[in-house]
Amino acid sequence: MEIRRKASIGRPRGFDADQALERAMRVFWGQGYEGASLTDLTSAMGINRTSMYAAFGNKEELFRKALERYTEGPASYAASALREPTARQVAAAFLHGSVWATTRPGCPAGCLGVQGALAAGDPGRKARDTLAAWRNEFTSLLRDRLERAVEEGDLPPGTDPGVLARYLMTVSNGIAVQAAGGATDDDLRQVADMALRCWPPATDPNQPTG
Template sequence: MEKRQKAPIGRPRGFDADAALEQAMRVFWEQGYEGASLTDLTNAMGITRTSMYAAFGNKEELFRKALERYTEGPASYGARALREPTARQVATAFLNGSVRATTRPSCPTGCLGVQGSLAAGDPGRGARDALVTWRNEHTALLRDRFQRAVDEGDLPPGTDPGLLARHLMTVANGIAVQAAGGITRDELQQVADMTLQSWPPATNPAQLP
């Protein structure tokens, strides 16, 4: 007798999970965690709730995946800035990137990492905690980079790298909030430029790249 073929295990999703996650990211970016209903999310993603749960988990898990996508996409300027050769260039690339990312014509204004769950109540506690961790991790990366700059003589010996990183992150977060409020890119760029005017001078600029 001819052997019967086994049916494939599981069913194909029938949708582009990457494109669906992109749309979910935009909904969270524009509406925040609590403001984004499951109906908003599934409509934008073009899938059913059952498919969403199967592919991405619950709403909080979907939010965390959307935040990862945001970090690797619109917010990737932060990782690129850390690779700049001097602390001033790091700060310049970081703030300029923040201005551009929060005012893109084809994207929601502001920053998902700042506004995503600022007003979240108890149901959104997990998302809020995820964003607090996200912001703290990025501040720590800047702190470590500025500590290296102090060690290399790129920043004055008395510079507090943690305070400098927190200052830069606070300005970037403020830029995001202002962008969400309708402030233009040109105005926000002026804010970034003003911040950079007071940047600590390099101790041994001749030795730097």
């Protein structure tokens, strides 16, 4: 009995967990947390509820794992943008990345991090709070990067990095909402470019303008 039990524990799940999580992410992305039923999720993942619970936990835990996958995949442009050499290039990479991620062919329109649980009721409250924290975390990272830009003379000394970071997030979130409503890639690139025309100029003449 001991040997048979150990063999059972080591038995493979019989499905590709990575592929199943990718499919769950797309369901949440397209339908939101509350709109995605367990039937929708398990059907897309190609598994039953027992297997889903065993591999990923409950729906809320699955959602968090899907959001992590989204952050490392479709939304990875955000972290990449922070590594750009100038503040304006950070802003350009972030806003253009937002357009690309929310309008890319073959994927749901909009942003999982924005529309995933905006209007959630009590059952989706934790998912809504998770997404709010997700957005706030990146706003803080943007603010930190823009504070450095002020210190380096890449932004005028009177610039408020917190307000500027919030401005970028507001434009990005608006891009996501417009994309979900059917706005095209070309339409939203024009919006991003208009926002960038308002960008504060660098004060250090040695800084590239990007």
